[in-house]
Amino acid sequence: MKKLLSLILSAVLIFSVFPSMNVEAGDVKKQAMNAYADILQQYLTAEKLIEELGYDVWNHFENSGLEDVTPPPKFIGMYLGDTCDEVSYCIKDINNDGIPELFISEFEICTYYNGKAVHLERDLGERTNSTLCKNGIVEIWGHAAAYCERDFYKLPKNKGKLKIVCNLGYSLNGATNKMTYHYKINGKSKTISEEKYNNLLKKYRKPVKLTFYDADSKAVDNLRNGMVSYPGQKKIIVKDGFQ
Numbered sequence: 263m264k265k266l267l268s269l270i271l272s273a274v275l276i277f278s279v280f281p282s283m284n285v286e287a288g289d290v291k292k293q294a295m296n297a298y299a300d301i302l303q304q305y306l307t308a309e310k311l312i313e314e315l316g317y318d319v320w321n322h323f324e325n326s327g328l329e330d331v332t333p334p335p336k337f338i339g340m341y342l343g344d345t346c347d348e349v350s351y352c353i354k355d356i357n358n359d360g361i362p363e364l365f366i367s368e369f370e371i372c373t374y375y376n377g378k379a380v381h382l383e384r385d386l387g388e389r390t391n392s393t394l395c396k397n398g399i400v401e402i403w404g405h406a407a408a409y410c411e412r413d414f415y416k417l418p419k420n421k422g423k424l425k426i427v428c429n430l431g432y433s434l435n436g437a438t439n440k441m442t443y444h445y446k447i448n449g450k451s452k453t454i455s456e457e458k459y460n461n462l463l464k465k466y467r468k469p470v471k472l473t474f475y476d477a478d479s480k481a482v483d484n485l486r487n488g489m490v491s492y493p494g495q496k497k498i499i500v501k502d503g504f505q
Contacts, residue, residue, distance in 0.1 A: 290361055294374030294487050298353065298364040301372060301379060301486035302477050305349040349477040350498060353490045356398045359419035364474070365504050371400065375422030382417070382424050393503045396468040399427060408434040414466045430462055474498040 340461075352365040364379070365374040371382040371392070393401040395414075403412040411431040415424035429446040443459040444451055475481060476496040482490050491497070 270423075288485070290374065293377070294361050294379070295353075297374055297379035298351075298362075298372065299482045301366075302349070302351055302485065303482050305366065306477060306482070307338050309349055350474040351477055352472050352474045352500075352504070353485075354394070356394060356400070356471065357417045357419050358398070361420070363417070365394070365474075367474075371420060373417060374418070380422040382422075384457070385494045389505055391468050393467065394472060396470055397465065399466060399468075401467055408436070412463070412467075422504055428462075428466065430459060430466070430472065431458065432456075469502045472500045472504065474500060481500065 307435055312390055348368065353362045354365065355362045361374050364370075368379055372379050373382060374380070391403055393403075398416055400415045400417070402415065403410065405411070409432065411429065413429050414427040417425055417449060427447075429442070429451075431446075432441050432443045435439055441456070443454050443456055445454045445459070445462060446452075475491045476498075480492055481495065484490070
């Protein structure tokens with residue numbers, strides 16, 4: 263009889279705890295989508311102001327008309343200044359913690375942490391691109407004529423900061439005209455062969471397909487209601503990189 267009562271009590275506890283956990287997870291997801299709607303609206307506001315007032319795309323943030331537009335200008339400025347395209351976005355949970363992330367082109371990645379949207383900081387220098395790969399790995403890479411650096415990150419569950427997995431890169435020695443390849447993991451770097459570099463690149467860089475949607479006021483409203491897109495919304499399928 264005692265064993266039966268124990269089983270009944272255990273069942274009651276399971277059914278009383280887990281529904282509340284699901285409700286809480288659902289609430290956080292809804293809060294995240296609402297926060298992302300705010301960010302998307304900020305992009306649309308900046309885009310509209312630039313179109314209406316005719317700002318020089320590289321200097322428009324010096325104008326006081328955009329002083330209240332957030333997130334930080336480096337995100338909006340680089341997106342509009344570099345591409346001048348319409349804003350598009352992708353919503354995807356990359357670490358399976360129930361909280362989706364927001365992607366805007368290759369320039370911005372956001373997650374929701376501690377009750378607010380968090381911009382996942384990276385080096386957003388010139389010629390910088392991003393790629394979402396299998397196993398939740400995010401590749402951030404920058405390049406020029408004589409070098410290339412590829413950082414691979416993961417976003418730990420329920421965290422607001424990317425964690426470095428490894429770094430791959432190469433550089434051209436101007437004096438010898440030879441290419442040098444390197445691999446860095448756990449803070450330790452070593453020179454490797456071109457073959458080893460290519461094998462490691464193949465191991466980590468496995469791009470996944472993403473669907474981006476054109477942003478507009480209806481999209482913002484949909485995000486506030488927990489919906490990623492609406493019927494007939496223009497979309498872009500990206501197979502290799504964010505865009």
